[in-house]
Amino acid sequence: MTAQEQIYSVIDKFAIYGDFVSCKPVGNGHINNTYRSSFNQAGREVRYTHQRINKAVFTKPDQVMENIASVTSFLRRRYASQGLGDVSRRTLTVVPCRDGRMFYRDENGDYWRTYLYVENVQTYEVLESEALAYRLGKAIGNFQNSLSSYDGKRLHDTIPRFHDMRMRYEQLDAALAKDVKNRAAGIAAELDFLAANRERGMVLTDGLASGKLREGITHNDTKVNNILFDEKSGEALCVIDLDTVMPGTVLFDTGDLIRTATNTAAEDEQDVSKVRFNFPVFKALIRGYMEEAAGFLSPYEKSLIAESGRTITQIMAVRMITDYLNGDVYYKIDYPEHNIVRARTQIALIKAMDAQWNDIQQFVAGL
Ligand code: GN1
């Protein structure tokens, strides 16, 4: 079987009508494999996104799909009831299998899913424009605000304690104790930095445990390149990559948004001198965010907005270094140093935030 025939045998399980034209791998996720297909439906081209779900990371793909279906159908109803147009471009649409299931399990035990492809959109790895940052902040604020009225059944914890800093540090400790690749000695400075910041990093985890932070719905991966911008209007339209929607504090998402939108460099920039905290972008981002989120955030949540950006950047550094020490078993890598390069950009970003910390806090407090 050729690669096209192989992929077609999977795609054919989904309730797609029309004639198959082509399919190719796309995307730059660290976890799943993504493809885009094109069909000829009665003379019109219709495109779809297909993904093979990483079963080492998502051990309960059926629960992942249940979460996604719950959230997307809630959002679709809400956007429609608000009279918003273009609803199928504002949230992902799951295309079920011909047998009605939301996923297909192939002969290797791999799980696949299909979405309508959202046309005429653009994504960004690095955000330079304040106008786009403002729209991005609004989109995530709106996403959180919309889901704050979610009334369906509680979502599954598909990756338990996903953003639990205590657990992530315990995983780092375990990786360090084994040091299977003898890499620890070469990254003493990074390990020292993480050790010095350990207690401070617990604020969101402890807040959830004590009830000072409310449990809501979290996307858990609101990095800039997971938001689709309309090609024409520039509106931040759709939040994609819903694999990790789970119960959690909304600040996980606010934090990941800050982490990725304010970094002047890519997550895996090798030249750390290019990593700076983009203050004008941060201001625009949080202005847009607060327009949507101010109404439902508690005073305590508001007080932790900037801290959430620092904390989520830190948890990424912890996870990337853990994977580096474990011999790169979790994230996809393109070269042996990839994980430590990613971690170094995170640490550089935290240092850049710290250099302007008072101004950052003052700006948020002043809103
Ligand atoms: C992974 O799905 P993807 O590749 O965008 C990771 C996120 C990290 C992100 C860092 C399930 O996301 O938690 O923030 O990489 N997803 C999972 O870029 O671990």
Ligand code: MG
């Ligand atoms: Mg993801």
